[in-house]
Amino acid sequence: MGVALALVVAAVALVQARQFALLKHTVVYQDDYVVLSLYQVEAEYLRLREHWVRATLDSAVLDRDALQLRYDIWVSRVGLLHNERAARLMVGNGDYAEPLAMMDRFIARSDKVLGTTKPLPVTPAVLARLLPELDALAAPIHTMTLSASHHVSEQIAERNSAVRQHNQVALMLTVFLSLLVLSFGLMAMRQMRLLGERQRALVDLTAHLREARQQAEAASEAKSVFLANMSHEIRTPFHGLLGMLSLLRDTGLNARQVDYLRTATESADHLLTILNDVLDMSLLESGRLTLTEEPVDLRDLLREVESLMRPQAQLKSLALHIDADPGLPEKVRADRTRVKQILFNLVNNAVKFSDRGVVVVELHRASADDGSEQLEFVVTDTGIGMDQATLERLFKRFSQGDESRSRRHGGTGLGLEISRSLARLMGGDVIAKSMPGEGSSFSFRMPLHALETAPRPSLPAATTDPALPGVASLRVLVAEDHPVNRQYMAALLEGMGHRPFFAGNGLEAVQAIREQRFDIVLMDLHMPLLDGVGATLSIRGLPDGVAATVPIIALTADAFAQTRERCLMAGMNDFLAKPVSPERLSAMFRRLFGGAQAADAAADGYIDATESGSAAVVLDRTTLDAALRAMPRERLTQLLHSFFDEGPEMVERLRVALRDGQALDLRVNAHAARGAALNFGFSALAQTAQALHEGATHVPAHEIARLIQRYEQLLAASREACEAAGLLEPVTG
Amino acid sequence: MITRRRMMCCLAMAVSTGPSLALDAPRGPVVLTVYGRVSKPNRGDTAQFDMAMLERLPQHSFVAQTPWYASARKFTGPLLRDVLAACGAQGSNLRATALNDYRVDLPFEDALRFDVLLARLLDDKPMAVRDKGPLFIIYPFGSSAELRTTVYYSRSAWQLKSLEVQ
Numbered sequence: 066m067g068v069a070l071a072l073v074v075a076a077v078a079l080v081q082a083r084q085f086a087l088l089k090h091t092v093v094y095q096d097d098y099v100v101l102s103l104y105q106v107e108a109e110y111l112r113l114r115e116h117w118v119r120a121t122l123d124s125a126v127l128d129r130d131a132l133q134l135r136y137d138i139w140v141s142r143v144g145l146l147h148n149e150r151a152a153r154l155m156v157g158n159g160d161y162a163e164p165l166a167m168m169d170r171f172i173a174r175s176d177k178v179l180g181t182t183k184p185l186p187v188t189p190a191v192l193a194r195l196l197p198e199l200d201a202l203a204a205p206i207h208t209m210t211l212s213a214s215h216h217v218s219e220q221i222a223e224r225n226s227a228v229r230q231h232n233q234v235a236l237m238l239t240v241f242l243s244l245l246v247l248s249f250g251l252m253a254m255r256q257m258r259l260l261g262e263r264q265r266a267l268v269d270l271t272a273h274l275r276e277a278r279q280q281a282e283a284a285s286e287a288k289s290v291f292l293a294n295m296s297h298e299i300r301t302p303f304h305g306l307l308g309m310l311s312l313l314r315d316t317g318l319n320a321r322q323v324d325y326l327r328t329a330t331e332s333a334d335h336l337l338t339i340l341n342d343v344l345d346m347s348l349l350e351s352g353r354l355t356l357t358e359e360p361v362d363l364r365d366l367l368r369e370v371e372s373l374m375r376p377q378a379q380l381k382s383l384a385l386h387i388d389a390d391p392g393l394p395e396k397v398r399a400d401r402t403r404v405k406q407i408l409f410n411l412v413n414n415a416v417k418f419s420d421r422g423v424v425v426v427e428l429h430r431a432s433a434d435d436g437s438e439q440l441e442f443v444v445t446d447t448g449i450g451m452d453q454a455t456l457e458r459l460f461k462r463f464s465q466g467d468e469s470r471s472r473r474h475g476g477t478g479l480g481l482e483i484s485r486s487l488a489r490l491m492g493g494d495v496i497a498k499s500m501p502g503e504g505s506s507f508s509f510r511m512p513l514h515a516l517e518t519a520p521r522p523s524l525p526a527a528t529t530d531p532a533l534p535g536v537a538s539l540r541v542l543v544a545e546d547h548p549v550n551r552q553y554m555a556a557l558l559e560g561m562g563h564r565p566f567f568a569g570n571g572l573e574a575v576q577a578i579r580e581q582r583f584d585i586v587l588m589d590l591h592m593p594l595l596d597g598v599g600a601t602l603s604i605r606g607l608p609d610g611v612a613a614t615v616p617i618i619a620l621t622a623d624a625f626a627q628t629r630e631r632c633l634m635a636g637m638n639d640f641l642a643k644p645v646s647p648e649r650l651s652a653m654f655r656r657l658f659g660g661a662q663a664a665d666a667a668a669d670g671y672i673d674a675t676e677s678g679s680a681a682v683v684l685d686r687t688t689l690d691a692a693l694r695a696m697p698r699e700r701l702t703q704l705l706h707s708f709f710d711e712g713p714e715m716v717e718r719l720r721v722a723l724r725d726g727q728a729l730d731l732r733v734n735a736h737a738a739r740g741a742a743l744n745f746g747f748s749a750l751a752q753t754a755q756a757l758h759e760g761a762t763h764v765p766a767h768e769i770a771r772l773i774q775r776y777e778q779l780l781a782a783s784r785e786a787c788e789a790a791g792l793l794e795p796v797t798g
Numbered sequence: 799m800i801t802r803r804r805m806m807c808c809l810a811m812a813v814s815t816g817p818s819l820a821l822d823a824p825r826g827p828v829v830l831t832v833y834g835r836v837s838k839p840n841r842g843d844t845a846q847f848d849m850a851m852l853e854r855l856p857q858h859s860f861v862a863q864t865p866w867y868a869s870a871r872k873f874t875g876p877l878l879r880d881v882l883a884a885c886g887a888q889g890s891n892l893r894a895t896a897l898n899d900y901r902v903d904l905p906f907e908d909a910l911r912f913d914v915l916l917a918r919l920l921d922d923k924p925m926a927v928r929d930k931g932p933l934f935i936i937y938p939f940g941s942s943a944e945l946r947t948t949v950y951y952s953r954s955a956w957q958l959k960s961l962e963v964q
Contacts, residue, residue, distance in 0.1 A: 105900070109898055134897060137928045138897055138928075138957065141927060141928040141929065144928060181926065
């Protein structure tokens with residue numbers, strides 16, 4: 066179509082150009098003007114001949130000048146026929162060439178009398194002699210004039226016909242052009258209509274798509290809700306299953322069965338983790354997860370993370386170092402469970418993906434982009450690290466670093482996504498930084514809502530005056546070979562109200578730990594026989610759970626990071642640079658024991674203060690009487706016997722679980738112990754077991770050890786109470 | 799139009815108040831006779847010029863390509879308007895008559911609008927009758943495309959004999 070239009074326009078242009086050329090031609094050649102010249106040649110010829118004839122008749126009437134003028138005019142007219150325009154018209158035409166030649170010949174002869182030079186006189190006789198020649202010109206000149214006239218007429222006719230033809234072509238082209246324009250118009254209208262239809266179709270499609278999307282979203286939400294409900298529903302019977310598994314353990318299994326049970330429990334534990342993840346995810350997706358904010362003690366929180374994670378880190382020979390900025394508020398408003406969940410996930414990942422080195426958890430203040438205050442937990446590891454592509458995939462569902470990692474490390478792959486979603490729900494975020502082979506760093510930020518707390522009386526006192534006891538009096542073992550240092554430490558510790566004990570080298574320190582209970586060990590790194598790191602390794606390897614988990618603080622003048630890492634790797638809890646200042650020592654004790662004064666008190670006096678502060682009774686007679694009514698006395702006695710016979714075994718199991726960092730074992734056993742104790746009305750025992758059960762995952766190891774010790778003592782106390790009640794025979798011997 | 803009218807006025811003033819140079823009588827053969835509305839006749843009620851009189855008027859030259867000659871030629875002579883002024887001609891139309899009684903009408907205005915030449919020399923030589931002489935009204939064809947049309951070619955009367963001012 067476009068080509069046709071272009072062709073038509075070109076054709077119109079061509080026709081117009083030709084018409085223009087034709088007109089120009091006409092103007093230039095002026096053929097009709099030549100015809101006029103010819104007529105004038107003939108007219109002048111006739112006038113000349115008239116004069117000439119008259120002049121030959123009588124010399125008296127001969128007007129020389131008049132004849133000369135007529136002659137000159139005629140010659141000038143003939144001369145015009147010689148110019149190129151006339152020549153072009155007459156070329157190749159005998160009707161012109163011959164008369165012109167005749168005229169020229171005549172002029173040449175008569176110029177002898179009438180020319181400018183005039184060699185001969187003008188006499189009638191001379192003129193008469195030339196007259197016949199002049200007469201002979203009449204017919205050819207006339208023929209020439211007629212011929213030119215006809216010729217020009219033909220040319221005009223030809224030109225007219227050409228113009229007519231051009232006009233016809235132009236007309237046709239115009240018609241064609243009109244048709245083209247018309248069809249263009251029609252096409253445009255059709256396009257417009259099509260466009261309109263397409264737009265309507267698009268609008269319809271958009272509406273359909275919107276509807277489809279709404280349906281899909283509704284379906285997705287319904288699925289999330291269903292999943293959340295199902296996860297919850299599954300968990301209830303699953304807890305029953307776990308309980309039954311734990312009860313099964315106490316039914317006198319052989320070694321093989323215990324092994325199976327352990328595997329089953331591990332699987333169940335894993336399944337529970339997955340279920341919890343799925344539940345969280347579905348709650349997050351359906352938007353039904355709500356945060357429950359409460360006052361949270363930040364140091365407590367970190368201790369919980371440490372106590373749960375240290376055993377895992379130790380299993381992989383990883384150092385775990387947890388450090389909090391002292392300037393942070395003690396309490397903040399936060400969702401304790403969810404913050405812990407995120408931290409557990411991050412630390413757990415760090416431990417999982419590190420095969421050596423150290424995992425560091427730091428807590429400090431940060432400011433958000435908008436300037437508001439944030440709390441930032443940074444979990445750094447020295448693990449395998451990640452490249453950029455892995456980092457980008459990291460928070461996507463079901464993705465781990467890569468396939469090989471998934472196989473190596475297991476897990477649902479939901480952890481980080483949940484962590485980030487939770488952090489964002491809190492108004493913060495989780496951000497990962499990593500380089501392959503250089504470890505990773507995960508930063509968890511959340512808004513900092515500090516809570517004003519009534520200052521604990523000991524805290525400011527301890528800060529300003531280390532001599533005042535900030536914490537309860539502690540039994541402190543100082544492993545130090547230098548006598549002066551020993552004296553210094555003794556003065557320092559006694560001044561703070563603690564009871565120092567001394568070991569001169571590593572071996573002595575290990576021996577002391579085996580024989581006595583200490584609250585804390587201050588371990589010099591450079592000692593004869595066995596250095597601090599070696600001694601720590603030995604202590605951590607002790608079979609006695611309480612002894613193996615005693616907090617150990619390194620003392621050294623060597624402040625290099627590697628030294629520090631080596632200490633933490635060996636299982637030390639922290640690090641004090643020499644010379645030891647009272648402030649730092651005090652701060653260390655506060656950090657380890659300051660927030661657990663109740664537990665310290667319990668450790669000192671063995672009165673139960675973990676729950677409400679009121680001591681529970683050793684034996685609740687009401688429950689025991691109810692049991693007596695329910696069964697024969699002999700049966701009860703038998704049950705009591707088996708309970709107390711299994712007592713030491715239970716205590717041992719608890720200690721092994723503590724030593725091995727098997728929080729679940731600890732829980733399951735404590736749960737079982739609690740159940741049995743409640744049945745007999747051993748309230749204090751049950752309470753301790755419950756404390757163990759609840760604290761298994763987050764209470765620092767040394768407190769767990771205390772609770773186990775307390776459990777052991779209460780077991781004896783309960784037995785004595787039973788004996789006093791006459792239900793059991795006193796053990797003899 | 800205003801310009802043209804002003805020019806006309808100027809011309810009229812020049813004619814009426816200009817130097818009262820009386821037109822001399824011709825001494826040689828008369829080559830041009832101007833008659834009709836002529837205010838300064840020198841013989842009867844006509845103004846007659848011999849070649850010397852025309853030669854005494856300011857002379858102008860230009861070279862132009864014309865239909866009558868194959869190549870561009872040089873034309874020399876007084877301006878038509880100077881000739882008309884010399885004889886006090888006033889009118890709207892000029893009727894030029896050639897030796898062969900060819901007649902053509904020129905608007906009087908043409909003499910004012912264009913530097914129309916009353917050529918008496920062709921390539922600096924007097925023109926014989928057989929060379930379209932002795933006088934040739936020639937428009938300045940080189941100066942404007944408007945002039946290169948049949949209308950002006952036909953107004954260029956050659957072998958000019960007389961001018962009637964109407």
